[in-house]
Amino acid sequence: MTIATRKQREKEEMRSLILDSARKVFLEKGYSQTSVRNIAEEMEYSPGTIYLYFKDKDEIFHELHEEGFRRMLEKMQPLEHVPDPFERLKAMGRVYLEFARNNKDLYDLMFIIQAPIKHEEEPEKWQMGQRTLEYLKNVLSDCQAKGHFKNQDVEYLSFAIWSTVHGMSALYCRDRCKAYPNIDPLDLMNNGIKAFNEMLEKL
Amino acid sequence: MTIATRKQREKEEMRSLILDSARKVFLEKGYSQTSVRNIAEEMEYSPGTIYLYFKDKDEIFHELHEEGFRRMLEKMQPLEHVPDPFERLKAMGRVYLEFARNNKDLYDLMFIIQAPIKHEEEPEKWQMGQRTLEYLKNVLSDCQAKGHFKNQDVEYLSFAIWSTVHGMSALYCRDRCKAYPNIDPLDLMNNGIKAFNEMLEKL
DNA sequence: TGGTTTTACTGAACACTGTTCATTATATTT
DNA sequence: AAATATAATGAACAGTGTTCAGTAAAACCA
Numbered sequence: 001m002t003i004a005t006r007k008q009r010e011k012e013e014m015r016s017l018i019l020d021s022a023r024k025v026f027l028e029k030g031y032s033q034t035s036v037r038n039i040a041e042e043m044e045y046s047p048g049t050i051y052l053y054f055k056d057k058d059e060i061f062h063e064l065h066e067e068g069f070r071r072m073l074e075k076m077q078p079l080e081h082v083p084d085p086f087e088r089l090k091a092m093g094r095v096y097l098e099f100a101r102n103n104k105d106l107y108d109l110m111f112i113i114q115a116p117i118k119h120e121e122e123p124e125k126w127q128m129g130q131r132t133l134e135y136l137k138n139v140l141s142d143c144q145a146k147g148h149f150k151n152q153d154v155e156y157l158s159f160a161i162w163s164t165v166h167g168m169s170a171l172y173c174r175d176r177c178k179a180y181p182n183i184d185p186l187d188l189m190n191n192g193i194k195a196f197n198e199m200l201e202k203l
Numbered sequence: 204m205t206i207a208t209r210k211q212r213e214k215e216e217m218r219s220l221i222l223d224s225a226r227k228v229f230l231e232k233g234y235s236q237t238s239v240r241n242i243a244e245e246m247e248y249s250p251g252t253i254y255l256y257f258k259d260k261d262e263i264f265h266e267l268h269e270e271g272f273r274r275m276l277e278k279m280q281p282l283e284h285v286p287d288p289f290e291r292l293k294a295m296g297r298v299y300l301e302f303a304r305n306n307k308d309l310y311d312l313m314f315i316i317q318a319p320i321k322h323e324e325e326p327e328k329w330q331m332g333q334r335t336l337e338y339l340k341n342v343l344s345d346c347q348a349k350g351h352f353k354n355q356d357v358e359y360l361s362f363a364i365w366s367t368v369h370g371m372s373a374l375y376c377r378d379r380c381k382a383y384p385n386i387d388p389l390d391l392m393n394n395g396i397k398a399f400n401e402m403l404e405k406l
Numbered sequence: 407t408g409g410t411t412t413t414a415c416t417g418a419a420c421a422c423t424g425t426t427c428a429t430t431a432t433a434t435t436t
Numbered sequence: 437a438a439a440t441a442t443a444a445t446g447a448a449c450a451g452t453g454t455t456c457a458g459t460a461a462a463a464c465c466a
Contacts, residue, residue, distance in 0.1 A: 007442090032235075035423060036423085036424060037423080037424090045444075045445090046444065046445050046446060047424085047425085047445090047446080048425085048426080048444070048445060048446070049443080049444055049445075051424095051425070052443070052444075056424075056425075057424065057425090111373075111374075111377070111379060112373070112377060114235075114377060126381070129382055130382065133382050152398060153398075155383065155391075156391065156394040159371070159374075159383065159391050159394075160395040160398045160399045162374070163366075163367050163368075163374060163395060164363065164366050164367045164370055165370070166370040166373065166379075167365070167367055167368070167369040167371075167373065168362070168363075168366040168370075170315070170369065170370065170373050171362075171365070171366060174314070174315060174316075176314060176369075178329070179332055179333065179336050180358065180362065188359070189362075191356065191358075191362075192359050192362040192363040193363070194359070195359050195360050195363045195406075196367075198355075199363075199405070199406050200402065202402070202406060203398075203401060203402050203405060210413090217414095238451080238452060239452085239453060239454080240452080240453090248415080249415065249417060250416090250417085250453085251415070251416060251417070251454085251455080251456085252414080252415055252416075254453095254454070254455075255414070255415075259453075259454075260454090407466095408465105409464105409466080410464080410466095411463085411465090412461105412462085412464080413462075413463085414459100414460085414462090415458105415460080416456105416457105416458085416460095417456100417457105417458095417459105418455105418456095418457095419454105419456090420453105420454085420455080420456105421452100421453095422451100422452070422453085422454105423452060423453100424449105424450095424452100425448105425450095426447105426449080427445105427449105428445105428446105428447095429445080429447100430443100430444085430445075430446105431442105431443085431444075431445090432441105432442080432444090433441085433443085434439105434440080434441070434442080435438105435439085435441085436438085436439075
């Protein structure tokens with residue numbers, strides 16, 4: 001094993017250490033409340049070191065962003081085995097909302113935080129997001145093959161569906177569920193998606 | 204006219220001046236990019252002055268927040284004259300999405316930005332938001348009176364509907380519509396809500 | 407009117423932020 | 437062992453929200 005490859009490996013380990021520390025602090029304090037100094041302190045290095053491995057705070061953001069989509073896809077993957085596509089679609093909705101609730105800050109990172117797109121047009125940064133969306137569109141096509149959603153365009157339908165589950169998640173993440181002071185947010189989401197599923201069933 | 208009342212008036216004028224300046228800078232640079240110093244500079248006063256009229260930046264946020272709901276309600280008000288409640292509901296959806304598109308930053312302020320609820324439980328701060336939601340629920344009840352949405356709970360249904368239009372608006376505001384690289388966001392929203400309306404029709 | 411009190415405003419200061427870079431310490435190569 | 441290349445530091449810069457002692461102006465009272 002050459003020195004060069006060991007150096008390479010150490011470089012990657014350092015990146016991992018930074019990402020691990022960043023994730024920890026992000027999930028503890030939330031993205032905007034986390035400073036580069038906080039991350040440096042967590043990993044017991046100086047702030048300057050981080051900038052030897054990442055261009056800026058946004059690059060750390062993007063890495064964790066992709067990781068979020070990987071995790072979400074992992075949760076979706078097992079649903080591949082649900083035979084009926086419409087049942088699979090409903091299960092996906094449940095998994096999506098569950099993911100948002102259980103990973104509030106990560107969900108925030110993935111879908112709500114202002115995407116810091118500095119160098120306009122970097123579609124490669126959104127690979128994982130694209131794949132998740134493709135997954136949804138495929139399920140919708142499968143549904144159509146079984147007679148659902150006649151005369152509907154998968155593109156627009158997928159957007160409407162995504163909007164609904166994202167809307168619920170976003171309202172939950174940003175505490176807008178408090179607009180219903182007498183209803184528990186979990187109850188609100190469960191029964192809200194139930195009503196939505198009934199709509200889908202009849203479409 | 205006593206001096207006391209003039210003072211009172213001047214105090215209110217100063218608050219207005221601060222809010223006007225804050226609104227201007229917020230809409231120009233976005234909320235998080237706006238500093239108290241920016242606002243002070245815009246109104247040609249020192250930063251400290253602002254703290255004589257507002258407890259902190261969040262209090263300015265809340266005032267503009269309420270203003271946003273007032274403006275949205277103004278746009279909704281004329282729909283009172285649409286006789287058929289289901290048509291009224293669909294019109295509300297259109298107005299909502301249009302409001303979000305035309306007032307991106309204000310919408311952000313109202314529904315997306317992390318609500319800075321420091322002293323937990325201040326429901327009076329959300330008066331206007333509550334009223335807007337009541338407006339929606341009333342329309343849904345009217346729809347039910349005309350035979351729509353049988354066996355549906357207005358609370359949960361209103362949440363599902365709100366989630367959908369909010370979801371679209373939020374994805375739009377945060378540039379997640381780019382997940383559909385070949386479709387114009389406006390087109391996406393128009394056809395997305397069209398698909399959703401068809402669902403509502405059949406429910 | 408003259409002096410005193412109240413009020414309004416200022417701007418320097420504090421503790422924080424993301425980021426840069428000359429300097430130092432360590433490791434590798436010659 | 438000396439020269440070179442790499443890695444890490446932490447002080448410094450320009451920005452942030454917020455506070456507060458000090459000043460200047462206006463209002464009050466004699």
